[in-house]
Amino acid sequence: MAKNPVIDILFESLTESTQENQILYRKIARNYDKSYKSLSLLAPTTLANTVSEYFSASGRNSKDLYTLDVCSGTGLCGEALRKVEWLGVIDGVDGCKEMLEVAQTKGIYRTLYHQLISAESPLPIQNSSYDLVTCTGGLSFGHLPYQCLEMLLDILVPGGLLAINVSSYKNPGSDVKYQESVEKTMKQLLGKCTLVKEVRVDVVKDDTRYSHGIEYEQILCYQKDA
Numbered sequence: 001m002a003k004n005p006v007i008d009i010l011f012e013s014l015t016e017s018t019q020e021n022q023i024l025y026r027k028i029a030r031n032y033d034k035s036y037k038s039l040s041l042l043a044p045t046t047l048a049n050t051v052s053e054y055f056s057a058s059g060r061n062s063k064d065l066y067t068l069d070v071c072s073g074t075g076l077c078g079e080a081l082r083k084v085e086w087l088g089v090i091d092g093v094d095g096c097k098e099m100l101e102v103a104q105t106k107g108i109y110r111t112l113y114h115q116l117i118s119a120e121s122p123l124p125i126q127n128s129s130y131d132l133v134t135c136t137g138g139l140s141f142g143h144l145p146y147q148c149l150e151m152l153l154d155i156l157v158p159g160g161l162l163a164i165n166v167s168s169y170k171n172p173g174s175d176v177k178y179q180e181s182v183e184k185t186m187k188q189l190l191g192k193c194t195l196v197k198e199v200r201v202d203v204v205k206d207d208t209r210y211s212h213g214i215e216y217e218q219i220l221c222y223q224k225d226a
């Protein structure tokens with residue numbers, strides 16, 4: 001099977017250092033979309049369908065809703081939202097300038113913030129600014145620190161939705177601790193938000209490229225309490 005730079009970075013080359021991983025993302029930015037789309041990963045699409053159904057069911061029109069896509073990368077989540085006819089403003093934030101440059105060319109995002117988010121370097125956003133915060137592919141070790149999850153809730157308006165994707169790995173290695181910490185953090189935040197939707201998508205099992213890769217992807221939606 002041909003070498004796939006996204007596979008390499010997602011499953012083979014990532015380290016626990018967010019800074020080192022940024023160097024990898026810089027290198028693959030131009031190839032990211034093509035490589036990603038050749039995989040059977042569906043997080044952006046599943047997330048877009050899930051949030052679109054959620055807001056329609058509550059009678060909200062997407063054109064009135066403001067979204068921040070955290071770890072937006074090249075903009076696959078924004079693209080997936082537009083595919084489900086999401087009309088509202090979408091902003092993005094990512095630590096990798098080269099990934100953002102690709103996102104910029106798509107004409108989907110109003111503002112793209114270049115920031116490597118951490119507890120010491122929080123989002124350049126006022127609290128209660130967005131109706132929807134999305135994050136696909138960003139909640140993993142060496143990516144967005146799980147300590148920042150509360151920050152993502154803070155920038156939502158009361159009643160707003162935090163929609164995140166977490167993946168389960170066949171051989172999780174260092175990621176297992178990170179994923180456990182995400183679960184624990186979200187449980188601790190349950191006084192501040194309510195889990196309103198959970199969708200699981202199994203990744204194609206007979207794809208040999210996943211021998212040490214993702215087993216299933218999960219979309220979790222938390223509504224911020226009023």
Ligand SMILES: C[S@@+](CC[C@H](N)C(=O)[O-])C[C@H]1O[C@@H](n2cnc3c(N)ncnc32)[C@H](O)[C@@H]1O
Nearest residue numbers: 071072073076094095096116117136137143144
């Ligand atoms: C796997 S990609 C996901 C991109 C996109 N959301 C998608 O689903 O295709 C992860 C992205 O997270 C960004 N990232 C990782 N850690 C970050 C951090 N601490 N702050 C901001 N961006 C970060 C990377 O630069 C990269 O663009």
